[in-house]
Amino acid sequence: MMRRLWIGLTVLVFGLLLVIPVIRIAQGAFDAGWSGFWRGLTRPEALHALLMTGIIAVVATVVNAFFGVMLSLYLVRATWLGRRLKRLMNSLVDLPFAVSPVIGGLMIVLLLGPDTALGGLLGRAGIDIVYALPGMVIATLFVTFPLVVREVMPVLQEIGSQQEEAAHMMGAYAWTTFWRVTWPSIRWSVVYGVVLTVARCLGEFGAVLVVSGNILFKTQTATTLVYQDVENFNLTAANAVALALAAGSVLLLLFMEWAKSRKEVH
Amino acid sequence: MHVEVRGLNKKFGTFQAVKDVSFHIAKGQLIGLLGPSGGGKTSILRMLAGLETPDEGDIVFHGQRVNDLPPQERGIGFVFQNYALFKHMTVAENIAFGLEVKKWPKAKIKARVAELVELTGLKGFESRYPHQLSGGQRQRVAFARALAPEPQLLLLDEPFAAIDAKIRHELRSWLREMIDRLGITSIFVTHDQDEAIEVADEIMIINQGRLEQKGSPWEIYKDPQTPFVAGFIGESTIVEDIASLRGFADTLTWPGTKGLIRPEYIEVGKEHEFPLLSATETGRVKHIHFRGSEWLVEVEIGAIKLVTYRSLEKEVLHPGDAVHVLVHRAYLFNDNDSWVMENKLKEDPMPVHI
Amino acid sequence: MTNMLQSRWWSWGFRSAVLIYFVLLIVFPILGIYGQSLSGGWHAFTDNVTEALAWKAVLLTVKLALISTAINAAIGTMAAWVLIRYRFPGRRLLNSLVDLPFALPTAVVGLMILLLLGPRSPVGQGAEALGFTILFHEPAIVIAMVFVTFPFVIRAVQPLLEELDASEEEAAYTMGASPARTFFRVILPCMTPGIASGAMLAFSRALAEFGAVVLVAGNIPGKTLIASVYIFGEIESDNPAGAAAVSVLLLTLSFAILWIVHFVQTRRTGR
Known part of the structure; x- marks a missing residue:
């Protein structure tokens, strides 16, 4: 009896809170029929915005996957970092989780904006950071930095350093040891962290909005386009792009589930 | 390999793990490092292997100081307490690893792996993964893997700790026989005095980072030189x-x-x-x-x-x-x-x- | 020997690259924002923070974040319990759905709520008939926050419930405890650390939320303007010092929470 009640209640909450809203987006996207959806999605500004989102996602994911794995290795294994320093860095890694994306964007504007010393210098050299692609990439890097680290570090801790030491004793140096011994154990966690990073890159809004200035055909991304469409009461067009993004997220979610099951096996 | 250690000291933070330890070991001997847990035995072993750097003291192999040599260059076989087998590699791949790293030719690797599989009685298990093996088999894989690159010195960290009491006996005599046959200088760490007495040519008793006594099992039993040794060996x-x-x-x-x-x-x-x-x-x-x-x-x-x-x-x-x-x-x-x-x-x- | 030297050089390169990246990307910007907020002197900072609208925005954010956290603590505990303890068709699907709010772009979330609760939607009309509005008022903000922070409590409680040894419960039964008593004396205390740390994370995320809220809040200064939107407004109206001051306030709060979670977790696992 109790059991039925609790299960029913949970299903109800999930339905109301998670399922119905997603369905409503899909419905909204097709308010003006298939052609309305298609028009909303293939507008030149929508295509450009999706392209920008894609570029940012690829660059940020590659960079953070590399640095995330390296930092995890150092934080778990390195003897050249003091214990105190490691602990401090370990807690600093989480900072982007605690920082509002808007504030993340603001930081970059404050450090590299056209009015700052550094930004002015780069501007004179012809490199725009803020209100241009580099700033948007940096903002996304900041926001997604902890994801890979947080996935990989626990696995490294769990597998311990003995297999790596065994490889050292058999004459393998760091490079060989990493690729032949460490990587096979952590790869599924890295994949999982990367998927999370991609999802976050696609969805990043606040930080990018602040840094990009949301300039049409220049720095507009998919999410900031949705925002602008809503502000302009162009709901059908907004729904089309939002549905594309939501579909991407759901696909990533499925992939995440799969990666998680692989992670548990290995 | 002739091993000599002079004035070894090691601190972890404020904890003095190893205090002024000196000894030498003649070629071909099998030495047991015996003492209570946390007494510094494993630290000594790891410093010999190069996995830990001593704060003071010299480690000399064959008359040559090796302190600055990384573990990769020391030519030592190491058997870890939990074997540290590569989980994603088969038995054969585990054994071949060290040889591949040393860039042996393929045919030679194959022959050496076959030889070791035969020697350790693992025939028929070559393509199994570590999780498909029993504790005793894993131990033998770890042993074969450490021996594959023909090391001059074999170090074993609590080699029998993770094995059932019954098989442990069997494995001990097997190991003893194997090391005798190969004539390789070996040092193993244990906290089990029966094991040390049964297997080792000589025992070194380590307590609180100090070397209390070194000698044959009979000498140590008959003539303990410190109260600790007297109390530690046998019941009393x-x-x-x-x-x-x-x-x-x-x-x-x-x-x-x-x-x-x-x-x-x-x-x-x-x-x-x-x-x-x-x-x-x-x-x-x-x-x-x-x-x-x-x-x-x-x-x-x-x-x-x-x-x-x-x-x-x-x-x-x-x-x-x-x-x-x-x-x-x-x-x-x-x-x-x-x-x-x-x-x-x-x-x-x-x-x-x- | 050359092999060895090479690897030394490589490792030096890697180490410095990673450290520099870390410092430039994470540490530097945060120091920068604290610096900027105080660059006009202490007075300018306090002026910016005590500015009526800023103050109200921060208070409103904290209040709404607390409400949504309380809701999530309750729902999350229940959902974690159901997902771990009961077997029923669709359980796996629900379990995967938990992560959906992490995967969905926040702007999309905002749009979803806008569509569902807008004045022309059935829910919006129903509420109107009862004499209150949801959209562009506080309830909409709370709903957005609940949605975005939904997974935290569930994901924090689930592993604890999985770890909980059935024998602990059975031991309580053999000592004559009723199911209700067992729940409150044995199971709930074991879940509490998870509920607490999950709720803390949810709270800190709710404080920071921007994308989902900006579309549904109406953003009326002093009434439905939350802190992150206030900061955004200040940036847009070219007042970085004001934005930085409120940011510092919000950041310090979030850091404190994060630190407490860290502390609680290390103490728990340290034992």
Whole structure:
């Protein structure tokens, strides 16, 4: 009896809170029929915005996957970092989780904006950071930095350093040891962290909005386009792009589930 | 390989793990590092391997100082406590790893792996993964893997700790035989004295980072040089008031001296079992325990409690029985000195009259 | 030997690159924002923070974040319990759905709520008939926050429930405890650390939320303007010092929470 009640209640909450809203987006996207959806999605500004989102996602994911794995290795294994320093860095890694994306964007504007010393210098050299692609990439890097680290570090801790030491004793140096011994154990966690990073890159809004200035055909991304469409009461067009993004997220979610099951096996 | 260690010191933070340890090991010997857990044995082993850097002291292989050589260059085989087999590689791949790293030609690798598989009795298991093997098999894979690149020195960290008591015995003699056959200098760490006594040519007793004594198992048993060694090897009871035992009254000469008495130093029995009653004490049986191949007897002599063994062939004792106890010898120690003393009354005091 | 030297050089390169990246990307910007907020002196900072609208925005954010956290603590505990303890068709699907709010772009979330609760939607009309509005008022903000922070409590409680040994519960039964008593004395205390740390994370995320809220809040200064939107407004109206001052306030709060979670977790696992 109790059991039925609790299960029913949970299903109800999930339905109301998670399922119905997603369905409503899909419905909204097709308010003006298939052609309305298609028009909303293939507008030149929508295509450009999706392209920008894609570029940012690829660059940020590659960079953070590399640095995330390296930092995890150092934080778990390195003897050249003091214990105190490691602990401090370990807690600093989480900072982007605690920082509002808007504030993340603001930081970059404050450090590299056209009015700052550094930004002015780069501007004179012809490199725009803020209100241009580099700033948007940096903002996304900041926001997604902890994801890979947080996935990989626990696995490294769990597998311990003995297999790596065994490889050292058999004459393998760091490079060989990493690729032949460490990587096979952590790869599924890295994949999982990367998927999370991609999802976050696609969805990043606040930080990018602040840094990009949301300039049409220049720095507009998919999410900031949705925002602008809503502000302009162009709901059908907004729904089309939002549905594309939501579909991407759901696909990533499925992939995440799969990666998680692989992670548990290995 | 001839191994020499001079003045080794290692601190972890404020904890002094290894204190001024020096020793040398002749080629082809099998050495057991024995001591309580956390005593610094593993730290010494890891410094020999190059996995840990000593704060002070020299490690010399073949007359050459190797302190600055990374583990990759030392040519040592290492068997880890939990074997540290590569989980994602088969038995054959595990064994071949070191050879591939050393860039041996393919055909030679194949031959060497086959040879080691044969030697360690793992034939038929080459393509299994570690999780498909039993504890004993994993241990043998770890052993084969460490031996594959033909190291000059083999280090084993608690090699039998993770194995069932029953198979452990088998594996010990197997290892002993294997190392004898290969003639490779080997050092293993253990906290189990039976293991060290059974397997090693020489034992080094390590306690609180110090090397207490080095010698053959028999030497260490017979002639312990520190109270710690005496207490650690074998079972024993410490008697504060040793002078009150018959035959040891002389110890009053050295105030503050205590006695350490092992079960095998003591005989217990009914009056008629002793030819010379004057050397015995009278006591009372407190408990007896059946130990499979003998009785373990707890006796009380006044306030002193002693433990000894008694053959199953002899008359069975019962708790509460009045018995005679003969203490053959005791290991005596005080703050400055330690020595073994025989029971003074055991020799017939007046042989002429009999 | 050359092999060895090479690897030394490589490792030096890697180490410095990673450290520099870390410092430039994470440490530097945060120091920068604290610096900027105080660059006009202490007075300018306090002026910016005590500015009526800023103050109200921060208070409103904290209040709404607390409400949504309380809701999530309750729902999350229940959902974690159901997902771990009961077997029923669709359980796996629900379990995967938990992560959906992490995967969905926040702007999309905002749009979803806008569509569902807008004045022309059935829900919006129903609420209107009852005499209150959801959209562009506080309830909409709370709903957005609940949605975005939905997974935290569930994901924090689930592993604890999985770890909980059935024998602990059975032991309680053998000692004559009723199911209700067992729940409150044995199971709930074991879940509490998870509920607490999950709720803390949810709270800190709710404080920071921007994308989902900006579309549904109406953003009326002093009434439905939350802190992150206030900061955005200040940036847009070219007042970085004001934005930085409120940011510092919000950041310090979030850091404190994060630190407490860290502390609680290390103490728990340290034992």
